[in-house]
Amino acid sequence: MILIDYKSRKPIYEQIIDSIKSLIVSGVLERDDQLPSVRQLAQELAINPNTIQKAYGELEREGVIYSLKGRGSFVGSGIQELRMVQQQELIEQIFEISGELCELQVPQQEVCAVVQRAYEQEKGGLNP
Amino acid sequence: MILIDYKSRKPIYEQIIDSIKSLIVSGVLERDDQLPSVRQLAQELAINPNTIQKAYGELEREGVIYSLKGRGSFVGSGIQELRMVQQQELIEQIFEISGELCELQVPQQEVCAVVQRAYEQEKGGLNP
DNA sequence: TCAGTGTACTATAATAAATAATACAGATAA
DNA sequence: TTATCTGTATTATTTATTATAGTACACTGA
Numbered sequence: 033m034i035l036i037d038y039k040s041r042k043p044i045y046e047q048i049i050d051s052i053k054s055l056i057v058s059g060v061l062e063r064d065d066q067l068p069s070v071r072q073l074a075q076e077l078a079i080n081p082n083t084i085q086k087a088y089g090e091l092e093r094e095g096v097i098y099s100l101k102g103r104g105s106f107v108g109s110g111i112q113e114l115r116m117v118q119q120q121e122l123i124e125q126i127f128e129i130s131g132e133l134c135e136l137q138v139p140q141q142e143v144c145a146v147v148q149r150a151y152e153q154e155k156g157g158l159n160p
Numbered sequence: 161m162i163l164i165d166y167k168s169r170k171p172i173y174e175q176i177i178d179s180i181k182s183l184i185v186s187g188v189l190e191r192d193d194q195l196p197s198v199r200q201l202a203q204e205l206a207i208n209p210n211t212i213q214k215a216y217g218e219l220e221r222e223g224v225i226y227s228l229k230g231r232g233s234f235v236g237s238g239i240q241e242l243r244m245v246q247q248q249e250l251i252e253q254i255f256e257i258s259g260e261l262c263e264l265q266v267p268q269q270e271v272c273a274v275v276q277r278a279y280e281q282e283k284g285g286l287n288p
Numbered sequence: 289t290c291a292g293t294g295t296a297c298t299a300t301a302a303t304a305a306a307t308a309a310t311a312c313a314g315a316t317a318a
Numbered sequence: 319t320t321a322t323c324t325g326t327a328t329t330a331t332t333t334a335t336t337a338t339a340g341t342a343c344a345c346t347g348a
Contacts, residue, residue: 041169043305058263069324080307085326101325102315119264122257123274129250129257130278135186136247140279144272146251150258151268171336197293208338213295229294230345 036077044079048087053096056107057115067097067105164205172207176215181224184235185243195225195233 034051036044055061067073070088074081088105091097096114099105133143162179164172183189195201198216202209216233219225224242227233261271 045305070326071324082308083306086306088325099325100315101313102323104315104324115264119261119266122261122264123266123271125257126254126261126271126274127278129253130275131282133247133250133254134279134282136243136250138247138251140275143251143254143275146254147258147268147271147275150255151262154259154262173336198295199293210339211337214337216294227294228346230292230347232293232346 034073034077036079045083045087045090048073048077048084049090052087052091053114053118056096056111057118061107063107063109063111065107067107069104162201162205164207173211173215173218176201176205176212177218180215180219181242181246184224184239185246189235191235191237191239193235195235197232 033055034048036047038044040047042050052061052067061067067088068076070081070084074084077084088097088099092099092105095108095110097105097108130143134140161183162176164175166172168175170178180189180195189195195216196204198209198212202212205212216225216227220227220233223238224236225233226236258271262268
């Protein structure tokens with residue numbers, strides 16, 4: 033469900049944030065679904081509970097989840113907004129990288145061909 | 161020539177590495193051109209000489225530059241290879257991000273439209 | 289000779305990240 | 319009620335990386 037890359041430069045708590053956002057946006061986690069408890073997830077991932085706490089705290093601060101003392105943490109109501117934000121961030125990255133590729137004299141149609149390959153691979157991997 | 165973003169998560173020495181690679185690939189620096197000396201660049205950027213030394217050492221280890229004791233550091237002969245490596249890295253990023261955008265249901269043609277916008281802006285900014 | 293080069297080395301400081309260990313308040317089921 | 323699960327807060331410590339500071343040495347070329 034959530035995989036941690038200890039060799040990554042990205043901190044563990046950020047990897048957890050990104051993973052949970054991804055699970056929400058992809059529909060695996062739906063509105064008001066309960067997340068694993070701080071201690072349980074910490075045990076599953078074999079990391080410190082404080083690290084989970086930090087991730088959950090940030091997710092709540094962003095409005096992605098909400099937490100009830102004594103109850104647990106749950107998926108918030110801003111899924112659509114979250115999806116749009118994530119789309120916009122990725123689009124922005126595509127834009128910047130494309131600019132660099134243009135500087136490097138890579139033909140535009142070649143970049144679009146790569147985009148197409150990615151889409152074909154992604155769609156080919158659905159419902160096998 | 162080289163700008164340092166102190167707020168960036170990327171370490172200064174890596175920013176220097178990337179900047180010099182960019183200057184080489186873009187043609188500003190050509191083969192056997194002399195780079196600023198360790199101490200001079202450190203003074204210009206107002207950072208520690210050891211940080212420059214680390215960057216230059218890594219660039220030499222990668223074969224991007226070569227250094228002669230008592231002489232200075234110079235652009236190496238692998239410009240074409242460097243350019244291809246950089247292209248390949250960016251292409252790989254495009255591929256991965258496109259996969260994520262596909263998962264997020266963003267139409268393929270919309271991504272390609274962004275690529276096109278980036279190319280138009282880039283080319284429009286040439287020789288004004 | 290002398291100023292400028294790369295290079296090496298040790299030590300220290302600064303920062304962020306992660307861990308460790310508690311503690312407390314609220315919720316819920318036995 | 320009690321026990322156990324939740325989230326939350328707090329402090330201290332460890333670890334790793336980065337950057338700085340200072341020094342030293344060998345080489346080059348004017």
